Amino acid sequence: MKIETRRFLLRDFEAEDWPAFEAYHADPRSAEFYGEAQSHPDHARELFELFSRWAGEEPRCNYQLAIVRRDAGQTLIGCCGLRRDEPASPATELGIELAPDYWGRYRYAVEVMVALAEFGFTGLELREIYGGTVSANSRIARLAESLGARAVVRPAPEWMAARGWQQVEWQIGREQWRERLTSGDMSASGSR
Numbered sequence: 001m002k003i004e005t006r007r008f009l010l011r012d013f014e015a016e017d018w019p020a021f022e023a024y025h026a027d028p029r030s031a032e033f034y035g036e037a038q039s040h041p042d043h044a045r046e047l048f049e050l051f052s053r054w055a056g057e058e059p060r061c062n063y064q065l066a067i068v069r070r071d072a073g074q075t076l077i078g079c080c081g082l083r084r085d086e087p088a089s090p091a092t093e094l095g096i097e098l099a100p101d102y103w104g105r106y107r108y109a110v111e112v113m114v115a116l117a118e119f120g121f122t123g124l125e126l127r128e129i130y131g132g133t134v135s136a137n138s139r140i141a142r143l144a145e146s147l148g149a150r151a152v153v154r155p156a157p158e159w160m161a162a163r164g165w166q167q168v169e170w171q172i173g174r175e176q177w178r179e180r181l182t183s184g185d186m187s188a189s190g191s192r
Helices: 015-026 043-055 108-123 138-146 158-162 174-182
Strands: 002-004 008-011 063-069 075-083 091-098 128-134 150-154 167-173
Touching: 002 108, 008 108, 015 043, 015 063, 015 075, 043 063, 063 108, 075 108, 091 108, 108 128, 108 138, 108 174, 128 138, 138 150, 138 167, 167 174
Parallel strands: 091 128
Antiparallel strands: 002 008, 008 063, 063 075, 075 091, 128 167, 150 167
16 A cells, blocks of 8 residues: 655555654653553554554555655654544544654645545545544644644543543545645645
């Protein structure tokens, strides 16, 4: 599985990606908005193995892909994915995780998110894409807003509420996405 953008290759994980994946998950900044379950030391290994299993599933429900820079020797800078419970589901969850050293840099997340949304709406014929975050994660809020997604506040799990946060789910439908593309607000290359 491969999706190419101007600067990135989104592809299935390879064994050689493990050291970089482990390193950025060990960075304390990576756990900033996670609960205790996602912060334990074995979590990165469990995720890496899960992503490999998903790549071999038939039919495939989940596309969790490595984000590598095309101009830097396939340097892993994070991961992204479209995840759903059933192959025929018309809606899927989109997620992006960049290594902390790449946060806020040159619209990386926008370029990746646009490519994933285009794959989801065109390649997988989805009707809706959604994602979730905590109310304190302003970077994701700005990213979702830049794509024209609407935000819905949901009841927060206990660990979020204990920190004074709410759970925010953003959603965008295929027609809303198409309107955004045809109006020139977004392009498939990730530039506005």
